[in-house]
Amino acid sequence: MRKHLLLTAGIAASLLLARNIWVMLTQLPDEAFQGAIFRIIFFHVPAAFTCFLCFLASLIAGLAYLKTRKLGYDAFSVSVIEVGLAFGAVNLITGMIWARIIWGIWWTWDWRLTSMLICWLLYAGYLVLRRAIEEPTERAKMSAVMSILNFSVVPFVFFSIKWFRTQHPQPVLFGDGKMDSGYRAMLYGNWAPLLIVAAILISIRYAQEKQQREIDALRREAHMI
Amino acid sequence: MLFLRQTFTVTAKDLRSELRTKEAVNASLSFALVILILFSFAFDPTSETTREIAGGLLWLVFAFAGVLVLNRSFARELPNDCLEALISSPVPGAALFLGKALANYVLLLAIEVVCLPVFGVFYNVTWYSQPGQLALVLVLATWGVTVVGTVFSALTVNLRLREVMLPMLVYPVLIPCLMAAMQLTTTLIAGDPIAGDQLAWLRLIIGFDIIFTSLAVLLIDTVLIG
Numbered sequence: 001m002r003k004h005l006l007l008t009a010g011i012a013a014s015l016l017l018a019r020n021i022w023v024m025l026t027q028l029p030d031e032a033f034q035g036a037i038f039r040i041i042f043f044h045v046p047a048a049f050t051c052f053l054c055f056l057a058s059l060i061a062g063l064a065y066l067k068t069r070k071l072g073y074d075a076f077s078v079s080v081i082e083v084g085l086a087f088g089a090v091n092l093i094t095g096m097i098w099a100r101i102i103w104g105i106w107w108t109w110d111w112r113l114t115s116m117l118i119c120w121l122l123y124a125g126y127l128v129l130r131r132a133i134e135e136p137t138e139r140a141k142m143s144a145v146m147s148i149l150n151f152s153v154v155p156f157v158f159f160s161i162k163w164f165r166t167q168h169p170q171p172v173l174f175g176d177g178k179m180d181s182g183y184r185a186m187l188y189g190n191w192a193p194l195l196i197v198a199a200i201l202i203s204i205r206y207a208q209e210k211q212q213r214e215i216d217a218l219r220r221e222a223h224m225i
Numbered sequence: 226m227l228f229l230r231q232t233f234t235v236t237a238k239d240l241r242s243e244l245r246t247k248e249a250v251n252a253s254l255s256f257a258l259v260i261l262i263l264f265s266f267a268f269d270p271t272s273e274t275t276r277e278i279a280g281g282l283l284w285l286v287f288a289f290a291g292v293l294v295l296n297r298s299f300a301r302e303l304p305n306d307c308l309e310a311l312i313s314s315p316v317p318g319a320a321l322f323l324g325k326a327l328a329n330y331v332l333l334l335a336i337e338v339v340c341l342p343v344f345g346v347f348y349n350v351t352w353y354s355q356p357g358q359l360a361l362v363l364v365l366a367t368w369g370v371t372v373v374g375t376v377f378s379a380l381t382v383n384l385r386l387r388e389v390m391l392p393m394l395v396y397p398v399l400i401p402c403l404m405a406a407m408q409l410t411t412t413l414i415a416g417d418p419i420a421g422d423q424l425a426w427l428r429l430i431i432g433f434d435i436i437f438t439s440l441a442v443l444l445i446d447t448v449l450i451g
Contacts, residue, residue: 117283122397142380145444152440156401
């Protein structure tokens with residue numbers, strides 16, 4: 001049943017993505033100043049949204065774990081962080097490709113780039129911490145604490161680095177930047193398939209984590225015999 | 226009242242055992258001096274360049290040296306199961322944490338106070354033109370470094386690669402605090418007071434201190450006991 005659901009969702013996401021890419025390439029005109037490369041924004045921005053949604057989910061899962069001590073929340077937390085990091089990487093890499101063409105450089109220490117990279121490193125640290133702890137409940141506890149500390153520092157990272165000068169385009173949705181409604185519809189329209197892909201990946205990782213726990217329990221039992 | 230007394234008892238115990246062995250302070254101080262010297266090869270140590278990057282330089286030294294002190298903070302309690310004894314003593318986790326944080330704070334400030342004149346001599350910088358405000362920045366930002374560092378010290382105390390894990394985890398979290406401190410220190414060492422836009426950095430450090438101190442006190446029981 002779960003397998004069928006995932007398969008259906010996967011097919012839906014692929015169809016939606018194929019349709020979006022077709023519309024992007026054939027229907028939407030080139031942007032006046034940037035030309036063809038601007039289309040990368042339809043992946044760049046939704047990937048960042050997905051990434052931070054995942055980090056937020058990990059905060060909630062961390063709090064829920066500390067409250068209930070159910071290891072399922074821990075499994076969920078690590079799944080969303082791994083997927084969040086993947087989407088964060090998509091955001092960083094698409095941004096670098098865009099920057100290479102528009103700015104002429106792969107990387108610049110602009111606040112948005114820098115703060116995204118720091119957030120990415122923060123959550124990469126979470127995964128490194130997990131690897132270093134063997135005992136499952138200990139690992140879950142420390143990871144939950146780490147996800148709370150990590151998420152609390154994210155606003156600080158953003159505000160502090162924002163006070164440096166910036167050359168990143170203004171936020172098009174909540175900031176001063178302007179965006180044509182056709183483009184805006186595509187931005188949200190392309191977020192949907194990316195969210196579905198994220199949900200599928202999280203669901204697969206979650207199942208794997210649960211399986212891992214069962215294997216560990218069986219192994220311990222075998223040792224006792 | 227009792228809470229404060231317990232806190233200071235832990236602080237006094239930590240400081241006493243540190244002063245008797247001097248293991249963390251000695252290592253940390255000599256490490257700080259080595260980095261200070263190494264920096265002279267990284268850039269041209271003329272007065273102009275140095276003044277521009279003085280804040281960043283100093284805080285990198287403090288952050289590197291600080292981690293050595295913080296690493297020992299909980300690790301010191303591992304032999305003879307002292308950590309278990311501390312946890313099972315009638316001292317609340319928050320008092321234990323604050324006591325240890327205060328001890329680290331005193332040690333870090335001491336190292337900074339030694340490093341500043343050495344830095345001034347080596348790089349020919351007049352660092353004392355704004356003594357009050359520089360002290361304020363040191364006091365506030367060092368508390369931020371200490372409180373976050375002490376939580377992570379408790380978090381990583383039982384890990385296999387403790388010495389590697391602590392800096393890896395703690396530096397990204399410290400970035401906002403360190404960045405603000407670097408900005409302010411550079412301004413102050415150049416001889417200008419903190420004013421106008423710079424006040425935002427000061428507010429950032431204060432906010433960082435408040436939020437992470439409260440988070441640490443709330444979470445420390447979970448970290449230490451479970």
